[in-house]
Amino acid sequence: MIEFSRVTVTYPDAARPVLSDVSLLVEEGELCLVAGPTGAGKSTFLGAINGLVPHFTGGRLAGRVLVAGRDTAAFPPRELASVVGVVGQDPLAGFVTDTVEEELAYAMEQLAVPPEVMRKRVEETLDLLGIAELRNRPLRTLSGGQQQRVAIGSVLTAHPSVVVLDEPTSALDPTAAEDVLAAITRLVHDLGTTVIVAEHRMERVAQYADRLLYLPGDGSVRSGPPAEILATSSIAPPIAELGRLAGWSPLPLSVRDARRVAGPLRSRLSLSRQKLSVVGRSLSVTGSALDVRGVVVRYGDVLAVRGVDLRVGPGEVVALMGRNGSGKSSLLWAVQGSGPRSAGKVDVGGADPASLKPRVARQRVGLVPQTPADLLYLDSVDAECAQADAESEVPAGTARALLDRLAPGIAGEAHPGDLSEGQRLALVLAVQLAAAPPVVLLDEPTRGLDYHAKRRFATILRELASQGRAVVLATHDVEFVATVADRVVVMAEGEVVADGPTKEVVVASPAFAPQVAKILAPERWLTVDEVAEALA
Numbered sequence: 001m002i003e004f005s006r007v008t009v010t011y012p013d014a015a016r017p018v019l020s021d022v023s024l025l026v027e028e029g030e031l032c033l034v035a036g037p038t039g040a041g042k043s044t045f046l047g048a049i050n051g052l053v054p055h056f057t058g059g060r061l062a063g064r065v066l067v068a069g070r071d072t073a074a075f076p077p078r079e080l081a082s083v084v085g086v087v088g089q090d091p092l093a094g095f096v097t098d099t100v101e102e103e104l105a106y107a108m109e110q111l112a113v114p115p116e117v118m119r120k121r122v123e124e125t126l127d128l129l130g131i132a133e134l135r136n137r138p139l140r141t142l143s144g145g146q147q148q149r150v151a152i153g154s155v156l157t158a159h160p161s162v163v164v165l166d167e168p169t170s171a172l173d174p175t176a177a178e179d180v181l182a183a184i185t186r187l188v189h190d191l192g193t194t195v196i197v198a199e200h201r202m203e204r205v206a207q208y209a210d211r212l213l214y215l216p217g218d219g220s221v222r223s224g225p226p227a228e229i230l231a232t233s234s235i236a237p238p239i240a241e242l243g244r245l246a247g248w249s250p251l252p253l254s255v256r257d258a259r260r261v262a263g264p265l266r267s268r269l270s271l272s273r274q275k276l277s278v279v280g281r282s283l284s285v286t287g288s289a290l291d292v293r294g295v296v297v298r299y300g301d302v303l304a305v306r307g308v309d310l311r312v313g314p315g316e317v318v319a320l321m322g323r324n325g326s327g328k329s330s331l332l333w334a335v336q337g338s339g340p341r342s343a344g345k346v347d348v349g350g351a352d353p354a355s356l357k358p359r360v361a362r363q364r365v366g367l368v369p370q371t372p373a374d375l376l377y378l379d380s381v382d383a384e385c386a387q388a389d390a391e392s393e394v395p396a397g398t399a400r401a402l403l404d405r406l407a408p409g410i411a412g413e414a415h416p417g418d419l420s421e422g423q424r425l426a427l428v429l430a431v432q433l434a435a436a437p438p439v440v441l442l443d444e445p446t447r448g449l450d451y452h453a454k455r456r457f458a459t460i461l462r463e464l465a466s467q468g469r470a471v472v473l474a475t476h477d478v479e480f481v482a483t484v485a486d487r488v489v490v491m492a493e494g495e496v497v498a499d500g501p502t503k504e505v506v507v508a509s510p511a512f513a514p515q516v517a518k519i520l521a522p523e524r525w526l527t528v529d530e531v532a533e534a535l536a
Helices: 042-050 100-110 115-128 144-156 174-191 202-208 226-230 238-246 255-261 263-275 328-336 358-364 381-392 398-406 421-433 451-466 478-484 502-507 515-520 528-535
Strands: 002-010 019-026 031-035 060-067 084-087 162-166 194-198 211-214 222-224 290-299 302-312 317-321 343-347 365-368 439-443 470-474 487-492 495-501
Touching: 002 042, 019 042, 019 060, 031 042, 031 174, 031 202, 042 060, 042 084, 042 162, 042 194, 084 144, 100 115, 100 144, 115 144, 144 162, 144 174, 162 174, 174 194, 174 202, 202 238, 211 226, 222 226, 238 255, 238 515, 238 528, 255 515, 263 515, 263 528, 290 328, 302 328, 302 343, 302 470, 302 495, 317 328, 317 451, 317 478, 328 343, 328 365, 328 439, 328 470, 358 365, 365 421, 381 398, 381 421, 398 421, 398 451, 421 439, 421 451, 451 470, 451 478, 478 502, 478 515, 487 502, 495 502, 515 528
Parallel strands: 031 194, 031 211, 084 162, 162 194, 317 470, 317 487, 365 439, 439 470
Antiparallel strands: 002 019, 002 060, 211 222, 290 302, 290 343, 487 495
């Protein structure tokens, strides 16, 4: 179905090719997971499948890419649209209509699908992705996760032979991600659709993949069974890292398979726990860096946040969790001061950010939104970093140093628009964290970051916390929460339904428990690092 024959992709002024002499074959009806470090070339690889590379992106493509027998060098993306459906990293950027139902129908209209067939496919897709209640909603009023499901649906309605998905579950809560992956798996098994998925949250997809295409970052692509590649790859999900630590062979890729071989490890850890004086993090917080009282957010007839109270102490890292549309982002924007707030009060250092001038408010509360590119407006990475240093009144090089810790190797002269999604996110995080305000708000801050980048990011957040900053992050990344959060607040329908220490909240939840907790239950372990420390 897809054939790469000695493919090399080189962009102008690049020091080396992004892809170098890549040859591989993807059969019809395969589900392939594409993985690798941030900036390794995954988006370029995906773009080569539907002709965006080089027809749209520029650069030079040597070699040949065949999709369903069509040479992408001779067929531009518009002529491959009936064969290849693509969902990008930013769903909102790809929408062309106003409402959910219109967006689902748009691709079929362009392909001249008969109206009676269009109506049937729209209904099937609404049910398949669980978004029937959103049918008439304006796209811009949806949460990030809801937008992502609509974007996936708009591709599926056209019934392409090949579906290319770039970070399809990054904005989805765990349950919604499972639903979407179940729908994708059904396409593969029942309809023979070939699916190519690039995903940094490999723990969600690896168990369903027939093949792993691993990009180590040197231009090559390693192709093989997921368990075989993950046994030696530098990027691996927690279940694979735990398997390496425990010496399991072959590596299990699902929690079910891992639990079957984890009995001896659970016994060893039970003995180790008795010898450890402290397992996990403990935090004694005094005072309040952020005090939220009775905050209400309303959008027309929709009540997004319903009288939420939240207190965060200095040095505390709090994770906001909950299904898509539960009010997490609305709460963060209301706290930051620039979002709507129908009622309630926010106190940061004796003042409400909503009552302060934007420059003053930014010195008290910093927010990184779900669409970080909205905060980038200069023509180079160095210019963005220098501007951040100047606005934050910090020593020159502060933002750049943070960026190098999060995503090393980004050229200073590079235009932010030319960076990968993960690199752009790292840049925005560096720009916002340079100011190091007393309260830092982060909305889905790990989208596009690989496991190594997330570890570096977690270290930076713990450093901020150690300096007395309060950090609140809204996220669906349960593995990151297990690593960095002291406390978890779960929201549903705009209300707080759970609030407590991370270990108590996530271990008790089938949806929010990390892989290690599920594998080693009833033992209460959250991360591979905790297990390694206990075994040592």
